[in-house]
Structure formats: structure tokens, C-alpha cells
Amino acid sequence: MTRVLATSVFVALLVALPWWFAHSAQSGPWLPPRASSFAGEVDGLFDAILVALATAFVLVMVLLVVALWRGAARVERARTTHGDLRLELAWTLVPAAVLAWIAVAQGPTWRAMKGDAALMARAPLARVEAAQFDWRFRHPGPDGLLDTSDDLLETHELVVPAGEPIVLATRTRDVIHSFYVPDFRLKQDLVPGRDGRIWFEAVGLGRHDLVCAELCGWGHYKMAGSIRVVQRDEYEAHLARLAARWNANGTEERP
């Protein structure tokens, strides 16, 4: 009876979890919509690793059920065994091969996201400046240079044009933060003393959550911002409005 009950539990898990894995990978109850040019590649790697894990899970469940029935069928003294070279080689080499495959398979995506030196050398659209506990964005003004008197600053929300590679400089003004836009599948630590670069190409229009993915202090939870993707002409208009507001020195009319 116990055996039947235990087998039912294993079989239920065996059916339910791979179904849920497959279902999740497609409809995405755990993954947000894809909104960057490389999001599909990142999800492809995620799904591939999920399939490898699901395969291992099914294998373990089947072995458990087999052991349960075989063990229960015989009544004999348990044997103590020591060492099995073939088994040990198998459980060392198979996971090693899987890990090596993951390391090779993720290479092109990693290079596309982090390794394009020519792209990263472009003038940044803005600099992300993280601080406890907000996001600030510094645009180079008309002179095209950061850290000059005509810089334009905005907080919480960065507006970017759609359909073109956006390079951002990154900096933290205090502790470690992590720039994370789930819809873009983009996450980058910002480390004190180390300015960096990130890039993405937003697909489609709309607003995407920007969160801090590094526990950075008591107010970490409220370190939320957004990236708003607009058409190029709307972006130019936004920058012009930002410049007008910035240069008005507080004398402009507030809506």
C-alpha cells in the first residue's frame, strides 16, 4: 500500500513538473515579455538549461520508482558496497559534459551582449547613476560630453529611442547596485570606482521596469525606475523639453 502511494506521488511529480516546465517555457508565467534584441537568445539558453534539468529530474524520479519496487520485492539483508568506478565516472563526466556544453553554448550570446568592443566604444546616450536609493540619468548636453555644465539630468525614468543600439555609461555613487531590466533580460552590477558600459536595443514601444538587483541597503526595495521606449522623433522632443526645463532654471510654467 505504501509502495503504491509512494509510486503515485513520484508518478504525479513526474507528469506534473515536466508539463509545468514545458508550459512555463512557452507561456512564461515566470518570464516577463521580451523587449530587447537579445532577449530571445537569453530565453533560449534558459529553456535549454531547463530541458537539461527536467531530463535529470525525470531520470531521478524513474530510478526512485524502480528502486522502490525492486527493493520492496526482495527481503534480504542490505549489502554494504564501497566504490564503483563506472558509476563515479558517469556522475562526474556527464554533469561535466553538460556544464562544458552550457559554457560553449552561451558564448555567442555573451559576446553579443558584452563583447562588442566597437559598439561599447560609441558615445553613450546617457550615464546611469545609481545611488541609495534612486536611479539618475545624465545626458550629455549640446556639447556631447558628460560632466559638463550643459548636462541634462532626469530621475527614475530614462527615455530611449526604439530599434537602435543604445549604449549607456554606468556608475554608482555609493555602494554596489545592479541595473536590471527584466523585459530586456539585461542585468549589470555597478561597482564603486568602476565605471562601465552596457548596451541594448529595445524592440517595440512602451515602459519597462528598472529595478536594483543588488541588496544595497534599507531602501533597496523602493529603488524602482523605468525605461520608456519611444520613437526617435518623440525622443528628440523629450530631450528638447528636458533641456528647456533644465535651462529655465525653475522659472518655467509647471503643468
Ligand SMILES: [Cu+2]
Ligand atoms: Cu539595491
